[in-house]
Amino acid sequence: xxxQSIIARRVARELRAGNLVNLxxxxxxxxxxxxxxxxxxxxxxxxxxxxxGPIPEQGxxxxxxxxxxxxxxxxxxxxxxxxxxxxxxxxxxxxxxITVLGGLQVDAEGHLANWMIPGKMVPGMGGAMDxxxxxxxxIVAMQHAAKxxxxxxxxxxxxxxxxxxxxxxxxxxxxxxxxxxxxxxxxTAPGVTIAEVMAVTEADLFIPxxxxxxxx
Amino acid sequence: MKAVSVEEAVARIxxxxxxxxxxxxxxxxxxxxxxxxxxxxxxxxxxxxxxAAFPGKGVGxxxxxxxxxxxxxxxxxxxxxxxxxxxxxQVAVNLVPQGTFVERIRAGGCGLGGVLTPxxxxxxxxxxxxxxEVDGKSFLLETxxxxxxxxxxxxxxxxxxxLAYALTARNFNPVMAMAADTVIVTAxxxxxxxxxxxxxxxxxxxxxxxxxxxx
Numbered sequence: 001x002x003x004q005s006i007i008a009r010r011v012a013r014e015l016r017a018g019n020l021v022n023l024x025x026x027x028x029x030x031x032x033x034x035x036x037x038x039x040x041x042x043x044x045x046x047x048x049x050x051x052x053g054p055i056p057e058q059g060x061x062x063x064x065x066x067x068x069x070x071x072x073x074x075x076x077x078x079x080x081x082x083x084x085x086x087x088x089x090x091x092x093x094x095x096x097x098i099t100v101l102g103g104l105q106v107d108a109e110g111h112l113a114n115w116m117i118p119g120k121m122v123p124g125m126g127g128a129m130d131x132x133x134x135x136x137x138x139i140v141a142m143q144h145a146a147k148x149x150x151x152x153x154x155x156x157x158x159x160x161x162x163x164x165x166x167x168x169x170x171x172x173x174x175x176x177x178x179x180x181x182x183x184x185x186x187x188t189a190p191g192v193t194i195a196e197v198m199a200v201t202e203a204d205l206f207i208p209x210x211x212x213x214x215x216x
Numbered sequence: 217m218k219a220v221s222v223e224e225a226v227a228r229i230x231x232x233x234x235x236x237x238x239x240x241x242x243x244x245x246x247x248x249x250x251x252x253x254x255x256x257x258x259x260x261x262x263x264x265x266x267x268a269a270f271p272g273k274g275v276g277x278x279x280x281x282x283x284x285x286x287x288x289x290x291x292x293x294x295x296x297x298x299x300x301x302x303x304x305x306q307v308a309v310n311l312v313p314q315g316t317f318v319e320r321i322r323a324g325g326c327g328l329g330g331v332l333t334p335x336x337x338x339x340x341x342x343x344x345x346x347x348x349e350v351d352g353k354s355f356l357l358e359t360x361x362x363x364x365x366x367x368x369x370x371x372x373x374x375x376x377x378x379l380a381y382a383l384t385a386r387n388f389n390p391v392m393a394m395a396a397d398t399v400i401v402t403a404x405x406x407x408x409x410x411x412x413x414x415x416x417x418x419x420x421x422x423x424x425x426x427x428x429x430x431x
Contacts, residue, residue: 046314047240047384063243064371064385070241070270070294081383083390083418084240084266085322088315092335122302122311123293125341126267130315133335163338 001216003172006189007141009034009216010170011100014139015041019097020090022046022131025069027141028100044096046127048087051079068127091127092134099135101128103142103169105156108203110165110178112140113158125161132162144171150202152176152183173197175214182206187214217377217424225400225426226252229365233258236321236366236392237265241294242274244385246369246402248428250274254281262286264363266317266388268295282306288361290314313341316358318391323360325394330359366396370419373403374410377424378417386418393419400426 001009008030015021015035022044023029032052035041043052045067052067053074061072075081090096105113112132115125132138145151152169169176174197175187184206188197190213198205226249229235239245253261254277261284268289269276278284279297288310292298301307312320319331332355336342346357368389371382379401381389393399406429 045384047243048387049384062383064382066241066243066384068240070243075383081386083386084314084318084388085391088318092315092333122299122309124267124289124291124311125313126291126293127314129313129339129341130335133337134315159340160338162335 003143004030006172006214006216007170010175010214011139011141013215014168015039015098017041020044020050020095022091022096022099022135024099024101024128024131026102028102029067031100031141044087044090045073046087046091046131048082048084049075049079051076053079088127088130091130094134094136096131096135098137098139099131100139100141101131103140103151105151105153105158106140106166106169107153107156108183110167110183111156111163112138112161112166113156114161116159118159128161132166133164137168138164138166140166140169142169142171144173144197145200148200150200152205153202154204173200176205184208185211187212189214190216217421217427220426220428222248222252222402222428225249225428226256226258228398228426229253229258231258232260232262233365234262234264234363236363236396237263237275238366238368238387238389238392239269239274240266240384240387242269242276244369244381244387244389245269245274246367246400247274248402249367249400250277253278253283257281257283259283260285262288264288264321264361266290266314268292268298270294271297279307286310288312288317290317316341318388320358320361321388321391321395324362325391328360330357332356333358361395363396364398366392366399368393368399368401368419370401370403372405372407372412373401373424373427373429374407374412374421376409377401377421377427378409378412379403379419379424380412380416381418390418393423398425399423400428402428
Protein backbone atom coordinates (compact mmCIF):
# COMPACT_ATOMS: atom_id res chain seq x y z
CA UNK A 1 0.00 0.00 0.00
CA UNK A 2 1.28 3.49 -0.80
CA UNK A 3 2.28 5.91 1.98
CA GLN A 4 -0.67 8.26 1.49
CA SER A 5 -3.25 5.46 1.69
CA ILE A 6 -1.68 4.09 4.89
CA ILE A 7 -1.93 7.51 6.51
CA ALA A 8 -5.45 8.26 5.27
CA ARG A 9 -6.80 4.82 6.27
CA ARG A 10 -5.36 5.10 9.77
CA VAL A 11 -6.69 8.63 10.30
CA ALA A 12 -10.15 7.51 9.13
CA ARG A 13 -10.25 5.15 12.12
CA GLU A 14 -10.19 8.16 14.46
CA LEU A 15 -13.57 9.47 13.26
CA ARG A 16 -16.68 8.77 15.35
CA ALA A 17 -20.38 8.87 14.49
CA GLY A 18 -21.73 12.42 14.58
CA ASN A 19 -18.33 14.11 14.45
CA LEU A 20 -17.98 17.41 12.63
CA VAL A 21 -14.71 17.01 10.74
CA ASN A 22 -12.59 19.43 8.72
CA LEU A 23 -10.07 17.92 6.29
CA UNK A 24 -7.17 19.98 4.99
CA UNK A 25 -5.80 19.89 1.46
CA UNK A 26 -3.53 17.01 0.35
CA UNK A 27 -3.30 13.74 2.27
CA UNK A 28 -6.06 14.83 4.73
CA UNK A 29 -8.55 15.09 1.84
CA UNK A 30 -8.03 11.37 1.13
CA UNK A 31 -9.35 10.45 4.59
CA UNK A 32 -12.94 10.84 3.36
CA UNK A 33 -12.36 7.94 0.92
CA UNK A 34 -11.80 5.51 3.80
CA UNK A 35 -14.70 6.34 6.10
CA UNK A 36 -17.02 3.30 6.36
CA UNK A 37 -20.29 3.98 4.55
CA UNK A 38 -22.33 3.24 7.69
CA UNK A 39 -20.43 5.79 9.80
CA UNK A 40 -22.30 9.10 9.71
CA UNK A 41 -19.86 12.00 10.01
CA UNK A 42 -20.26 15.61 8.87
CA UNK A 43 -17.49 17.04 6.74
CA UNK A 44 -17.02 20.79 6.80
CA UNK A 45 -15.35 22.72 4.02
CA UNK A 46 -14.18 26.05 5.42
CA UNK A 47 -15.37 27.97 2.36
CA UNK A 48 -18.84 27.54 3.80
CA UNK A 49 -20.37 24.07 3.69
CA UNK A 50 -21.23 21.21 6.03
CA UNK A 51 -22.12 18.01 4.20
CA UNK A 52 -19.49 17.79 1.49
CA GLY A 53 -19.95 14.82 -0.82
CA PRO A 54 -17.80 13.06 -3.40
CA ILE A 55 -16.27 14.71 -6.45
CA PRO A 56 -19.08 15.00 -9.04
CA GLU A 57 -19.06 12.96 -12.22
CA GLN A 58 -17.64 14.48 -15.38
CA GLY A 59 -19.93 17.24 -16.59
CA UNK A 60 -21.88 17.47 -13.31
CA UNK A 61 -19.63 20.00 -11.56
CA UNK A 62 -21.39 23.12 -10.29
CA UNK A 63 -19.36 26.35 -10.55
CA UNK A 64 -20.70 27.53 -7.17
CA UNK A 65 -19.89 24.35 -5.26
CA UNK A 66 -16.23 23.72 -4.54
CA UNK A 67 -13.92 22.72 -1.72
CA UNK A 68 -11.47 25.09 -0.05
CA UNK A 69 -8.98 24.43 -2.83
CA UNK A 70 -11.47 25.57 -5.49
CA UNK A 71 -12.10 22.04 -6.83
CA UNK A 72 -15.63 20.86 -7.63
CA UNK A 73 -17.38 18.83 -4.93
CA UNK A 74 -20.93 17.74 -4.29
CA UNK A 75 -23.27 18.37 -1.38
CA UNK A 76 -25.02 15.48 0.41
CA UNK A 77 -28.72 15.58 1.30
CA UNK A 78 -28.93 17.55 4.55
CA UNK A 79 -25.99 19.75 3.68
CA UNK A 80 -26.02 23.41 4.68
CA UNK A 81 -24.13 26.50 3.54
CA UNK A 82 -23.04 29.61 5.41
CA UNK A 83 -20.73 32.59 5.11
CA UNK A 84 -17.10 32.70 6.18
CA UNK A 85 -17.78 34.36 9.55
CA UNK A 86 -20.03 31.44 10.50
CA UNK A 87 -17.54 28.97 9.07
CA UNK A 88 -14.71 30.25 11.24
CA UNK A 89 -17.03 30.73 14.18
CA UNK A 90 -17.59 26.98 13.98
CA UNK A 91 -13.84 26.37 13.78
CA UNK A 92 -12.56 28.81 16.41
CA UNK A 93 -15.57 28.30 18.64
CA UNK A 94 -14.76 24.66 19.34
CA UNK A 95 -17.66 23.22 17.33
CA UNK A 96 -15.39 21.22 15.02
CA UNK A 97 -14.63 17.86 16.66
CA ILE A 98 -11.63 16.88 14.52
CA THR A 99 -9.40 18.69 12.09
CA VAL A 100 -6.92 16.78 9.96
CA LEU A 101 -4.08 18.86 8.57
CA GLY A 102 -0.88 18.35 6.64
CA GLY A 103 2.42 19.33 8.21
CA LEU A 104 5.97 20.43 7.47
CA GLN A 105 7.24 19.77 11.00
CA VAL A 106 5.86 18.60 14.35
CA ASP A 107 8.07 18.85 17.41
CA ALA A 108 8.47 17.06 20.75
CA GLU A 109 6.01 19.44 22.40
CA GLY A 110 3.40 18.76 19.74
CA HIS A 111 3.81 22.10 18.01
CA LEU A 112 2.95 22.11 14.33
CA ALA A 113 4.58 24.16 11.56
CA ASN A 114 2.75 23.99 8.25
CA TRP A 115 2.34 27.37 6.60
CA MET A 116 5.66 28.74 5.43
CA ILE A 117 9.31 28.10 4.73
CA PRO A 118 10.96 31.51 5.16
CA GLY A 119 12.63 32.76 1.97
CA LYS A 120 11.42 29.76 0.00
CA MET A 121 7.71 29.16 0.10
CA VAL A 122 5.09 31.44 1.59
CA PRO A 123 1.66 30.12 0.69
CA GLY A 124 0.06 31.71 3.76
CA MET A 125 -1.76 30.13 6.65
CA GLY A 126 -5.24 30.14 5.16
CA GLY A 127 -7.48 28.57 7.79
CA ALA A 128 -4.78 26.43 9.42
CA MET A 129 -4.05 28.70 12.40
CA ASP A 130 -7.73 28.93 13.32
CA UNK A 131 -8.23 25.18 12.89
CA UNK A 132 -5.32 24.22 15.13
CA UNK A 133 -6.26 26.83 17.72
CA UNK A 134 -9.97 26.07 17.82
CA UNK A 135 -10.77 22.46 16.88
CA UNK A 136 -11.42 20.04 19.72
CA UNK A 137 -8.93 17.52 18.36
CA UNK A 138 -6.06 18.16 15.94
CA ILE A 139 -4.61 15.32 13.87
CA VAL A 140 -1.60 15.83 11.62
CA ALA A 141 -1.43 13.55 8.57
CA MET A 142 1.96 13.67 6.86
CA GLN A 143 4.91 11.65 5.61
CA HIS A 144 7.32 10.76 8.39
CA ALA A 145 10.30 12.17 6.52
CA ALA A 146 10.90 14.34 3.46
CA LYS A 147 13.95 13.55 1.30
CA UNK A 148 15.32 11.44 4.16
CA UNK A 149 14.95 14.29 6.66
CA UNK A 150 12.75 13.75 9.70
CA UNK A 151 9.61 15.85 9.95
CA UNK A 152 9.25 14.82 13.60
CA UNK A 153 11.77 17.19 15.14
CA UNK A 154 12.91 18.09 18.65
CA UNK A 155 11.96 21.73 18.14
CA UNK A 156 10.27 23.29 15.10
CA UNK A 157 12.68 25.46 13.11
CA UNK A 158 9.86 26.71 10.90
CA UNK A 159 7.27 29.30 12.04
CA UNK A 160 4.57 27.72 14.21
CA UNK A 161 0.96 27.41 13.16
CA UNK A 162 -0.31 27.67 16.74
CA UNK A 163 0.97 27.57 20.31
CA UNK A 164 -1.67 24.89 20.94
CA UNK A 165 -0.11 21.42 20.63
CA UNK A 166 -1.61 18.86 18.27
CA UNK A 167 -3.18 15.66 19.62
CA UNK A 168 -2.05 12.97 17.22
CA UNK A 169 0.39 12.56 14.33
CA UNK A 170 -0.20 9.83 11.75
CA UNK A 171 2.60 9.12 9.29
CA UNK A 172 3.40 6.36 6.82
CA UNK A 173 5.61 4.81 9.54
CA UNK A 174 3.97 5.50 12.88
CA UNK A 175 1.25 6.92 15.06
CA UNK A 176 2.63 9.42 17.55
CA UNK A 177 0.76 10.88 20.51
CA UNK A 178 1.49 13.31 23.30
CA UNK A 179 -0.01 11.68 26.38
CA UNK A 180 1.21 13.24 29.62
CA UNK A 181 3.04 15.88 27.57
CA UNK A 182 5.54 13.35 26.27
CA UNK A 183 6.05 12.57 22.58
CA UNK A 184 5.19 8.89 22.43
CA UNK A 185 5.35 6.19 19.78
CA UNK A 186 1.88 4.66 19.92
CA UNK A 187 1.85 2.40 16.85
CA THR A 188 4.09 1.36 14.00
CA ALA A 189 2.94 0.89 10.41
CA PRO A 190 2.67 -2.64 9.01
CA GLY A 191 6.14 -4.02 8.31
CA VAL A 192 7.93 -1.14 10.05
CA THR A 193 10.08 -1.80 13.13
CA ILE A 194 10.52 0.48 16.14
CA ALA A 195 14.20 0.81 15.25
CA GLU A 196 13.30 1.96 11.72
CA VAL A 197 10.95 4.61 13.11
CA MET A 198 13.59 5.84 15.55
CA ALA A 199 16.20 6.01 12.78
CA VAL A 200 14.14 8.64 10.90
CA THR A 201 12.79 10.50 13.94
CA GLU A 202 14.79 13.46 15.16
CA ALA A 203 12.72 14.02 18.31
CA ASP A 204 13.42 11.95 21.44
CA LEU A 205 10.50 9.55 21.17
CA PHE A 206 9.24 7.81 24.28
CA ILE A 207 8.84 4.10 23.48
CA PRO A 208 6.33 2.32 25.72
CA UNK A 209 6.76 -1.37 26.58
CA UNK A 210 4.02 -2.33 24.16
CA UNK A 211 3.82 -0.67 20.72
CA UNK A 212 1.11 -2.33 18.64
CA UNK A 213 0.97 -2.36 14.86
CA UNK A 214 -1.27 0.14 13.13
CA UNK A 215 -4.68 -1.27 12.16
CA UNK A 216 -5.62 -0.05 8.71
CA MET B 217 -29.49 51.26 -5.10
CA LYS B 218 -28.76 52.34 -8.65
CA ALA B 219 -28.57 49.99 -11.63
CA VAL B 220 -25.52 50.81 -13.72
CA SER B 221 -23.37 49.35 -16.49
CA VAL B 222 -20.20 47.56 -15.51
CA GLU B 223 -18.16 50.32 -17.26
CA GLU B 224 -19.90 53.05 -15.28
CA ALA B 225 -19.48 51.19 -11.98
CA VAL B 226 -15.74 50.67 -12.41
CA ALA B 227 -15.22 54.25 -13.67
CA ARG B 228 -16.16 55.35 -10.14
CA ILE B 229 -13.18 53.51 -8.63
CA UNK B 230 -10.12 55.82 -8.55
CA UNK B 231 -6.57 54.53 -8.88
CA UNK B 232 -5.11 53.78 -5.46
CA UNK B 233 -8.43 52.72 -3.94
CA UNK B 234 -8.79 50.10 -1.23
CA UNK B 235 -11.03 47.40 -2.64
CA UNK B 236 -12.53 44.32 -0.97
CA UNK B 237 -13.31 41.52 -3.40
CA UNK B 238 -15.66 38.69 -2.46
CA UNK B 239 -14.90 35.08 -3.35
CA UNK B 240 -12.91 32.04 -2.31
CA UNK B 241 -10.40 30.74 -4.86
CA UNK B 242 -12.36 32.66 -7.47
CA UNK B 243 -15.72 31.10 -6.54
CA UNK B 244 -18.27 33.83 -5.82
CA UNK B 245 -16.06 36.56 -7.29
CA UNK B 246 -17.56 39.31 -9.51
CA UNK B 247 -15.49 38.41 -12.57
CA UNK B 248 -17.01 41.08 -14.82
CA UNK B 249 -15.95 43.84 -12.44
CA UNK B 250 -12.41 42.46 -12.32
CA UNK B 251 -12.27 42.22 -16.12
CA UNK B 252 -13.39 45.84 -16.30
CA UNK B 253 -10.82 46.96 -13.69
CA UNK B 254 -8.18 45.40 -15.94
CA UNK B 255 -9.67 46.99 -19.10
CA UNK B 256 -9.74 50.47 -17.49
CA UNK B 257 -6.24 49.82 -16.08
CA UNK B 258 -7.07 50.88 -12.54
CA UNK B 259 -3.74 50.73 -10.76
CA UNK B 260 -2.04 50.95 -7.35
CA UNK B 261 -4.96 49.08 -5.84
CA UNK B 262 -4.98 47.86 -2.26
CA UNK B 263 -6.87 44.60 -2.49
CA UNK B 264 -8.49 42.84 0.45
CA UNK B 265 -9.50 39.32 -0.53
CA UNK B 266 -9.35 35.93 1.14
CA UNK B 267 -6.87 34.50 -1.34
CA ALA B 268 -5.11 35.37 -4.59
CA ALA B 269 -7.12 32.76 -6.57
CA PHE B 270 -5.30 31.47 -9.65
CA PRO B 271 -3.65 33.22 -12.62
CA GLY B 272 -6.44 34.16 -15.03
CA LYS B 273 -9.19 33.69 -12.45
CA GLY B 274 -10.82 35.97 -9.87
CA VAL B 275 -8.49 38.52 -8.27
CA GLY B 276 -5.64 36.64 -9.98
CA UNK B 277 -6.43 38.72 -13.09
CA UNK B 278 -5.45 41.91 -11.26
CA UNK B 279 -2.02 40.45 -10.57
CA UNK B 280 -1.65 39.21 -14.15
CA UNK B 281 -2.03 42.88 -15.15
CA UNK B 282 0.20 44.13 -12.27
CA UNK B 283 -2.46 46.51 -10.92
CA UNK B 284 -2.05 45.72 -7.22
CA UNK B 285 0.36 47.38 -4.79
CA UNK B 286 -0.93 45.92 -1.50
CA UNK B 287 -2.73 42.65 -0.79
CA UNK B 288 -4.32 41.73 2.54
CA UNK B 289 -5.17 38.04 2.41
CA UNK B 290 -4.90 34.65 4.10
CA UNK B 291 -3.49 32.55 1.25
CA UNK B 292 -1.50 33.09 -1.94
CA UNK B 293 -0.27 29.52 -2.39
CA UNK B 294 -2.10 28.78 -5.64
CA UNK B 295 -1.04 31.92 -7.50
CA UNK B 296 2.67 31.83 -8.44
CA UNK B 297 2.41 35.33 -9.99
CA UNK B 298 1.65 36.83 -6.58
CA UNK B 299 4.50 34.88 -4.99
CA UNK B 300 6.86 36.31 -7.64
CA UNK B 301 5.57 39.87 -7.29
CA UNK B 302 5.88 39.60 -3.50
CA UNK B 303 9.46 38.32 -3.68
CA UNK B 304 10.30 41.15 -6.11
CA UNK B 305 8.75 43.72 -3.71
CA GLN B 306 6.19 44.77 -6.32
CA VAL B 307 3.32 43.79 -4.06
CA ALA B 308 3.24 44.14 -0.27
CA VAL B 309 1.41 41.11 1.11
CA ASN B 310 -0.15 41.18 4.57
CA LEU B 311 -0.95 37.61 5.57
CA VAL B 312 -3.81 37.21 8.03
CA PRO B 313 -5.27 33.95 9.39
CA GLN B 314 -8.54 33.33 7.57
CA GLY B 315 -10.76 33.42 10.65
CA THR B 316 -9.09 36.63 11.78
CA PHE B 317 -9.42 38.07 8.28
CA VAL B 318 -13.19 37.62 8.21
CA GLU B 319 -13.67 38.82 11.80
CA ARG B 320 -11.66 42.00 11.13
CA ILE B 321 -13.95 42.74 8.18
CA ARG B 322 -17.03 41.85 10.21
CA ALA B 323 -15.83 44.23 12.92
CA GLY B 324 -15.29 46.95 10.31
CA GLY B 325 -18.82 46.50 9.03
CA CYS B 326 -20.41 46.34 12.46
CA GLY B 327 -18.88 49.43 14.03
CA LEU B 328 -16.45 47.55 16.25
CA GLY B 329 -12.86 48.64 16.80
CA GLY B 330 -11.61 45.08 16.41
CA VAL B 331 -11.85 41.61 17.88
CA LEU B 332 -10.00 39.48 20.43
CA THR B 333 -8.95 36.12 19.01
CA PRO B 334 -6.78 33.30 20.36
CA UNK B 335 -5.60 32.55 16.82
CA UNK B 336 -1.97 33.55 16.33
CA UNK B 337 -0.99 33.82 20.00
CA UNK B 338 2.64 32.69 20.30
CA UNK B 339 3.25 32.72 16.53
CA UNK B 340 4.68 35.21 14.01
CA UNK B 341 1.18 36.65 13.67
CA UNK B 342 1.47 38.11 17.17
CA UNK B 343 4.35 40.46 16.20
CA UNK B 344 3.42 44.10 16.76
CA UNK B 345 0.05 43.32 18.31
CA UNK B 346 -1.37 43.71 21.80
CA UNK B 347 -1.91 40.52 23.78
CA UNK B 348 -4.86 40.83 26.12
CA GLU B 349 -5.72 38.42 28.94
CA VAL B 350 -9.40 37.77 29.57
CA ASP B 351 -10.38 35.36 32.35
CA GLY B 352 -6.90 33.81 32.27
CA LYS B 353 -6.88 33.20 28.51
CA SER B 354 -4.65 35.00 26.00
CA PHE B 355 -6.04 36.79 22.99
CA LEU B 356 -4.66 39.08 20.30
CA LEU B 357 -6.29 42.41 19.59
CA GLU B 358 -6.98 42.40 15.86
CA THR B 359 -8.19 45.74 14.51
CA UNK B 360 -11.15 46.30 12.19
CA UNK B 361 -10.81 46.41 8.40
CA UNK B 362 -12.84 48.66 6.10
CA UNK B 363 -12.44 49.68 2.47
CA UNK B 364 -13.44 52.33 -0.06
CA UNK B 365 -15.19 49.76 -2.26
CA UNK B 366 -16.52 46.22 -1.94
CA UNK B 367 -17.02 44.19 -5.12
CA UNK B 368 -19.66 41.57 -4.43
CA UNK B 369 -21.11 38.72 -6.44
CA UNK B 370 -24.64 37.44 -5.75
CA UNK B 371 -26.76 34.73 -7.31
CA UNK B 372 -30.04 36.62 -7.01
CA UNK B 373 -30.84 40.30 -6.67
CA UNK B 374 -34.30 41.82 -6.67
CA UNK B 375 -35.18 45.27 -8.06
CA UNK B 376 -34.55 46.82 -4.64
CA UNK B 377 -31.10 45.27 -4.28
CA UNK B 378 -31.83 42.50 -1.79
CA LEU B 379 -29.29 39.74 -2.36
CA ALA B 380 -29.11 35.97 -2.03
CA TYR B 381 -26.11 33.79 -2.76
CA ALA B 382 -25.49 30.30 -4.14
CA LEU B 383 -23.82 27.46 -2.21
CA THR B 384 -20.12 28.07 -1.52
CA ALA B 385 -20.16 31.24 -3.65
CA ARG B 386 -21.50 33.04 -0.55
CA ASN B 387 -18.25 32.96 1.48
CA PHE B 388 -16.96 36.51 2.18
CA ASN B 389 -19.54 38.39 0.12
CA PRO B 390 -22.16 39.17 2.79
CA VAL B 391 -19.50 40.19 5.32
CA MET B 392 -17.68 42.48 2.86
CA ALA B 393 -20.98 44.06 1.76
CA MET B 394 -21.13 45.54 5.28
CA ALA B 395 -17.60 46.93 5.43
CA ALA B 396 -17.11 49.33 2.49
CA ASP B 397 -18.13 52.92 1.79
CA THR B 398 -19.42 51.94 -1.66
CA VAL B 399 -20.81 48.50 -2.46
CA ILE B 400 -20.92 47.34 -6.09
CA VAL B 401 -22.73 44.10 -6.88
CA THR B 402 -22.94 41.83 -9.89
CA ALA B 403 -25.91 39.47 -9.78
CA UNK B 404 -26.43 36.46 -12.02
CA UNK B 405 -30.20 36.86 -11.96
CA UNK B 406 -32.40 39.87 -11.36
CA UNK B 407 -35.83 38.94 -10.04
CA UNK B 408 -38.95 40.91 -9.09
CA UNK B 409 -39.29 42.16 -5.53
CA UNK B 410 -40.77 39.40 -3.40
CA UNK B 411 -39.25 36.50 -5.33
CA UNK B 412 -36.50 36.27 -2.73
CA UNK B 413 -38.49 35.47 0.39
CA UNK B 414 -37.68 37.70 3.38
CA UNK B 415 -36.25 34.65 5.19
CA UNK B 416 -33.84 34.05 2.30
CA UNK B 417 -32.47 37.55 1.81
CA UNK B 418 -28.87 37.45 3.06
CA UNK B 419 -27.74 40.99 2.24
CA UNK B 420 -30.41 43.70 2.77
CA UNK B 421 -31.00 46.12 -0.12
CA UNK B 422 -29.97 49.32 1.70
CA UNK B 423 -26.36 48.06 1.78
CA UNK B 424 -26.11 47.95 -2.02
CA UNK B 425 -25.07 51.13 -3.85
CA UNK B 426 -24.66 49.93 -7.45
CA UNK B 427 -26.10 46.83 -9.09
CA UNK B 428 -25.00 45.31 -12.38
CA UNK B 429 -27.55 42.90 -13.80
CA UNK B 430 -26.79 39.54 -15.33
CA UNK B 431 -23.27 39.52 -13.94
